[in-house]
Amino acid sequence: MDLLKWVKVMDQKMTSLRVEPNLCAHLISPKSTCQSCVDHCPTKSISFSKKQIEIDDHCLECGLCSTVCPTNALLFNRPPLNQVISELVHLCEQNEIVYLHCEKMTVSDRDVTTLTVPCLGMIPREAWVTVLNKCQNLTIYHSDTSCTSCEITTGERVWKKELHAGEKMAGSSIEITSDITYSAKHKSFDQDRRAFLSGFFNEIKATNKLAIKELLGSSEVSSYQERRQENTHSKVKRELAGVSHHLYEKMTGESALPYMNKRFFLLTQLEENETLQKQKDIRLPTITDDCNFCGACTILCPTAALKMDTDNNRKSITLDPAKCVDCSLCEDICFTKSIQLQHMQNRTLLKKEQRLLVKGSNQ
Incomplete structure (x- = not known):
């Protein structure tokens, strides 16, 4: 991969929000009724120009806009949703009790296994279905007052709505508590060191996946103007993009398409759950x-x-x-x-x- 492509990969990785204006329904047509990102942004940091989604400096990097955007025109990268869910599943497989919490609910005891996210609202319903099916020993660490003093003012509304929808789809629920239950098994390793190393290697994996995507040329989303062209060149380009997407998905186990970021979780669970298929x-x-x-x-x-x-x-x-x-x-x-x-x-x-x-x- 040449230097220019590598710089582009690193730029995508370092940016908290990846913006895909070609996926934004509001930008594609003035008749669109969608402005979920604007409605749910706690600092009103999102606006639309003629051809772009604008994010101002007041952005809190909470990830709510990515959760509520149906097309993933806004895609949260810190941390990536796939990374959060993979880490949750791994922790639940390795530990007796695992707690998921936001940055406001700090846990200082190293003997407690936790995963911290900027806001619980960054997890959409499709991802909650995966969590509910694979993480039966997971508990949400949250108090009734933790959201009231939070600067992410719309976070509670979003995460409770998405969690409720996920629970309805999965046919099960997850415990929410403000008290920590200590595991009977004492941790013999340094939890902070493990979290650091885990985060470090996940960052490397995520960057490598971006590099693979860029190398295959499958990182761009076509605009509707490009899709309406029916000449031979555009058809060949679409076919090559399809092959690149297939290769990327085979190599990484993730979807190459931004708008499939959330849908990918649901599709995976549907293949395994006949009850979910019937709903x-x-x-x-x-x-x-x-x-x-x-x-x-x-x-x-x-x-x-x-x-x-x-x-x-x-x-x-x-x-x-x-x-x-x-x-x-x-x-x-x-x-x-x-x-x-x-x-x-x-x-x-x-x-x-x-x-x-x-x-x-x-x-």
């Missing part, structure tokens, strides 16, 4: 027969979940369920109101592309 926790678009095939939904969809094809006078619109993140943009922009988001069984996300509507002489 209706997701919404996907349906299209009525009065659709005029203007193509706006397929062109503007941030994640390219919708696609329109024309073949021998027959038009069709297909959906890749796993890529649909319920941002509502297709519903907001449809002039004829022919698209509606409806609750469906979670197992639908595991299906391949499906046709939503077909019209034409060869139908």
